[in-house]
């Protein structure tokens with residue numbers, strides 16, 4: 001690059017590049033890397049860094065102590081047109097080290113070489129000890145004002161808008177593991193309120209494996225890969241997990257949630273979130289209530305099928321993060337309502353006989369409805385994964401005035417654990433000054449120095465009381481909105497290592513969950529347990545878990561025992577007589593389908609006008625059309641997103657067939673499923689496989705014109721959820737209606753009622 005040339009405006013560069021590829025690119029389909037299309041030739045005219053993509057956001061530019069800077073968020077990104085050292089000196093060459101002659105050796109004085117390599121050598125930081133794999137997004141929380149009576153928290157006052165950052169995660173896998181494994185999902189939200197940051201560090205399941213935080217290393221050691229061989233990665237289908245949960249039966253409730261469809265969500269956008277613990281809210285008059293927090297997704301709660309989850313682990317291990325980013329880029333902003341279940345703050349801390357301090361128990365919504373208090377919209381993807389998603393640090397102790405903790409022994413332990421691990425993970429005590437963690441409230445602490453100190457503290461008296469800094473900082477009084485720990489009475493009691501007796505019931509709510517499932521959901525639960533226990537090596541562990549299952553439900557136990565080839569034991573405790581909670585089932589309602597993926601198989605000789613119309617209709621419905629054709633590039637003037645070789649059914653929520661594509665030249669029978677059967681000659685075997693898989697996974701399928709032939713060849717014509725019509729538009733409308741129920745449930749056989 002010639003450093004004497006003037007830098008060109010970013011706008012010119014982006015526009016010139018866009019013009020060059022106009023007509024070929026499809027900016028309306030999300031997923032393009034970079035904010036401008038690349039040119040074939042290497043760009044050589046100097047210009048400022050390209051802006052982030054339109055849907056990307058970054059942490060607001062605040063000082064380390066919370067003040068607004070007024071600078072654009074890009075001020076934290078790289079500046080200027082020219083390559084520099086970390087000190088800003090322009091560099092002519094970064095491809096050759098400084099050597100004594102062309103054949104070396106390299107000279108020690110080559111500062112640029114040493115800086116570049118040294119920094120690279122230290123690029124990795126420890127991944128989170130749990131929840132290592134995650135994806136984040138920025139958004140906005142708008143309060144309804146409905147919580148004003150029960151809390152003085154300012155961000156919950158009517159109409160108040162608060163910036164948020166959310167990180168979703170799996171628990172067990174390493175940072176590079178697959179998204180779609182069977183696991184609990186984290187749902188952690190940082191509200192940057194002007195009264196201090198509030199972190200709601202939640203999961204997509206309302207109960208936890210353990211009742212006391214001291215057991216956390218035990219459950220995690222049991223669930224992580226075996227320490228000798230370090231297998232299996234990111235899954236619970238192995239001996240140590242089932243060894244622990246069958247011995248430590250308070251884990252049975254959470255385990256059944258994991259074995260249910262909740263363990264394999266369709267998308268982060270279709271997950272509920274639960275604060276799990278009971279929290280205490282306090283209003284301006286000092287009155288308190290106990291609450292449980294719930295996130296309710298606008299799109300409903302939906303899951304993958306087990307086969308989809310497994311296929312996606314290989315075909316698209318990034319399925320959930322891609323879905324999150326693509327939905328935001330497409331403008332289908334993920335939304336949740338925040339709700340609370342409210343309970344009187346009584347000395348017993350129970351509600352309807354349920355101990356509110358026991359994190360293995362729920363309070364059914366039928367007993368205490370979830371009352372909406374605000375709306376969360378995720379509308380910007382991060383600009384830089386490491387800076388934002390990796391460095392974000394949540395903590396349950398980050399509470400604004402008006403929200404307080406309870407004595408739940410799991411919650412109490414978490415209050416210690418997060419900051420302790422973050423000291424190591426983020427390399428010192430100043431991680432609250434990293435841009436994504438900076439509060440949006442004025443910070444005046446007396447914490448000083450330490451690694452990576454960004455603040456430049458003035459004054460000489462970081463202690464209290466002082467007179468040398470004029471007494472600053474001052475304690476806030478009652479009228480100055482101080483955080484006040486609610487003066488809850490702690491009952492006089494001996495110091496013991498013991499649980500309340502109410503924590504001893506390990507089975508009644510697991511049975512409640514089981515009885516609340518529809519037949520198809522029960523079937524999935526049976527298959528999940530049978531698979532996971534079937535992967536265990538030792539029979540003793542399977543037998544022990546069967547005993548717990550017998551204590552939950554005899555039918556459940558018998559079905560799984562049959563699959564394992566073992567006798568079903570008799571219950572050792574009376575079966576609980578509990579009414580089901582219909583709110584726990586995912587089946588039987590209709591939901592919006594924003595941001596869903598519509599696969600459209602195109603035959604180059606087929607009705608391309610019709611395909612163009614359907615494509616526009618899919619966009620208009622807030623969904624994303626992906627055209628699948630025998631080859632890449634264009635079909636007519638329509639851009640192709642997947643070929644028969646690169647597309648697979650699991651990427652789509654519904655499938656439309658616009659033609660009957662004959663086998664493409666690359667459909668050579670090979671030793672893989674996509675090569676299809678020998679008698680599939682008239683239709684490309686990969687298209688037939690897509691149809692078969694979509695049918696098996698109970699997805700809606702539509703066809704018109706030549707596409708109807710494909711349905712016939714696949715043997716699915718006329719079956720439930722397979723629609724045909726005269727035009728693509730008509731077929732799409734029918735398929736969209738089916739998608740509202742997420743799946744064509746009647747296609748799933750169920751062996752249990």
Ligand code: HEM
Nearest residue numbers: 128131167186187188202203208213216276413414417421
């Ligand atoms: C109700 C029970 C729990 C829930 C809902 C929960 C949720 C979460 C979530 C969502 C994250 C990921 C945060 C992120 O995205 O950065 C996380 C991380 C973590 N959790 Fe928990 N957790 C629970 C119990 C516990 C317990 C009992 C402990 C320890 C005593 C614990 C220790 C940790 C640690 C060490 C991390 C990693 C934090 C970091 O490196 O920043 N968790 N948890």
